[in-house]
Amino acid sequence: MNKHDPITLYHGRTSVCSAKVRVGLVEKGLEWNSELLDLKAGEQFDPAYLALNPNGVVPTLVDGDLVVLESSLILEYIDSLSDRNPLMPTDPKAIVATRHWLLKCLDIHAAINTLTYATIQRSSILATKKPDQIAAMIARIPNPKAAAKRRDIIDNGLESAHVDGDLHALFNTFTEMSAALGRGKWLAGERHSMADIALIAYIDRLDRLGFDALWSGRFPEISPWLEAYRQRQSYLDAIEAFSPADVTAKMRTQGSAHWPRLEQKWQAYLQNR
Incomplete structure (x- = not known):
């Protein structure tokens, strides 16, 4: 080592x-x-x-x-940094698949950010901050594009144009995950890899928000993958340990309050596929 x-x-x-x-x-x-x-x-x-x-x-x-x-x-x-437990597969096709997921994380993260801020974060911000405080908070964001997105989402919530685009990104993500998991236990095959590490926190966040119905009906392969990951020590130490049960319960309760409108938008998107 x-x-x-x-x-x-x-x-x-x-x-x-x-x-x-x-x-x-x-x-x-x-x-x-x-x-x-x-x-x-x-x-x-x-x-x-x-x-x-x-x-x-x-x-x-x-x-x-x-x-x-x-x-x-x-x-x-x-x-x-270490030869212990290599996270990148050795098979060329699996390497390409893993790096594909790493690149897709840019879009996936943007989508998770949008749904988090358009629901529970927006509700918290509007309930605790005055307009001038919100403006000051947004002004601290160095990237003007990110600041403009945050302003739009706080103003419009789930009616933000960012939501529709990011639902498209999630649909593509679930479609590709479902196909990959139909071929093997993990995203790059039968062996757990960096591809799974790259996505676990994002899918876990959606579940903690109470948004698991985004995939549970149409993409049933994803839930067993999530549950299998939750048995790994790395999940317990790196995610569960940082998310106390009361915090998760509050997040799911708050997120579920936004689910009816999000479900309407999701079903409208699916009907146009």
């Missing part, structure tokens, strides 16, 4: 991208230093953190003088 000094991960407790990197770290058995940011308090916008990650998002991995951004890239990097 390769020896390596502990790396440092800047992450958020319930951030889906942070969660998937934590899963990878546990699977690899790597030691790492935790720098947990309070995202609700806006610690990701502190100047010291922005010097590491100018986008003001998590996670960020620091290894000596190397700073690695983007969760999918971080997964590949940590896999290179």
Whole structure:
């Protein structure tokens, strides 16, 4: 086994991208230093953190003088740090399939972000912040495109144009997942791999929001995959341990309140397929 000094991960407790990197770290058995940011308090916008990650998002991995951004890239990097439990398959077709999923995570993350903010996050923000506070919060987002999206979603919720586009991205994701899981137990075949790590936090988030009906009827292969993953120690240590039962229960209750309208939009999308 390769020896390596502990790396440092800047992450958020319930951030889906942070969660998937934590899963990878546990699977690899790597030691790492935790720098947990309070995202609700806006610690990701502190100047010291922005010097590491100018986008003001998590996670960020620091290894000596190397700073690695983007969760999918971080997964590949940590896999290179140790020979223990290789996360990337060796079969060329499986490698291509895995890297395909890593690239798709950009669209998948955008969709999960949209549904989270258009439902429970929007409700919380509108209930606790005044208009000037909301404006100030959005003004701290460094990326103008991301700031404009956040403004639109807070203003319009599930009626935001971003929702329709991201439902399309999720439909494509579920379709490809269903096909892959019809061929093997895991996304890249019979062996658990980085492809599964890349997606677990996103599907888990949708389930915690009470949105599992997005796939449970039309794409039944996904639920057994999710339940199988929830038996892995990496899930328990990297996701479950950061999501107390009361927090999950509250998230599901709040999310379920938005499900009727989301279901209407989802069914309308499916009818036009």
